[in-house]
Amino acid sequence: MIRVLLADDEAMVRAGVRAILGAAADVEVVAEAGDGRQALELARAHRPDVALLDIRMPVLDGLAAAAELRRAVPEVAVVMLTTFSEDEYITAALEAGVSGFLLKSGDPHELMTAVRAVRQGASYLSPEIAHWVMQQLSGGPMVRRSSARERVGVLTPRERDVLALVGAGMSNAEIGERLRLAEATVKAYVSAALSRLEVRNRVQAALLAYEAGLVDREPGDL
Known part of the structure; x- marks a missing residue:
C-alpha cells in the first residue's frame, strides 16, 4: 500500500485529488494538510511514502515545505501539484529535490502514474513540464x-x-x-x-x- 500525504489549501482540490487516489486499491491517503507547515508536521508524524504538495499555500509555501521535508524526512518522495508552470517554479522545485512535478490541469491518470513511479524510486514530470525541460536542455x-x-x-x-x-x-x-x-x-x-x-x-x-x-x-x- 502506498501511503500518501496530501497538502493543498483548497478543500475542494483536496477532495478531488483524494477521490482520484481513492479509486486505486494500492493507494491510501493517510493525512491531509491545508498549509506547508502542517504538511511538515503530518509528514513527521505519519511518515508517508509520497507527499503531494501544492506550490502556493499559506504559512509555508510548497517549495519551502518540499525543501524542509527533504531534509527532515528524506525517505518521503515529494511531488509538486500545481496550476502554475512558470519557469521559476519548475527550477526551484527541481532544486528543492522533488521527485515529480504535475499540473492540476493534467490527466488524472498522470497522478496515479506519478505516485506509483516515485514510490518505486523513479521520477515523473508531466508532459508539459518535460517539454519545458527539453527546451532548456536544447x-x-x-x-x-x-x-x-x-x-x-x-x-x-x-x-x-x-x-x-x-x-x-x-x-x-x-x-x-x-x-x-x-x-x-x-x-x-x-x-x-x-x-x-x-x-x-x-x-x-x-x-x-x-x-x-x-x-x-x-x-x-x-
Whole structure:
C-alpha cells in the first residue's frame, strides 16, 4: 500500500485529488494538510511514502515545505501539484529535490502514474513540464553535452549504465532486471552516482544523464 500525504489549501482540490487516489486499491491517503507547515508536521508524524504538495499555500509555501521535508524526512518522495508552470517554479522545485512535478490541469491518470513511479524510486514530470525541460536542455547543446560528459566521466562504467537507466525513468527494480543486478545493488550504485555527481536526487541525475547523451544508449556504450 502506498501511503500518501496530501497538502493543498483548497478543500475542494483536496477532495478531488483524494477521490482520484481513492479509486486505486494500492493507494491510501493517510493525512491531509491545508498549509506547508502542517504538511511538515503530518509528514513527521505519519511518515508517508509520497507527499503531494501544492506550490502556493499559506504559512509555508510548497517549495519551502518540499525543501524542509527533504531534509527532515528524506525517505518521503515529494511531488509538486500545481496550476502554475512558470519557469521559476519548475527550477526551484527541481532544486528543492522533488521527485515529480504535475499540473492540476493534467490527466488524472498522470497522478496515479506519478505516485506509483516515485514510490518505486523513479521520477515523473508531466508532459508539459518535460517539454519545458527539453527546451532548456536544447540551448547550447554542444557546450552542455561536453560539460555533462565531463561530469559523468568520474563514474565507473557500471555507474554510468545505471545512470543511463535512471535517465530513462526506470525504478531500481526495473534497472536491476535490465542489468541482472539485485535491487539493493542498484540502490547502492544510484547512491554512489548521486554522491559523485553532487546532485540532490534522481530528477537532477536524470537531466544530467540526458545532457551527457546517456539516455537511449545500450549499457557499456559510453
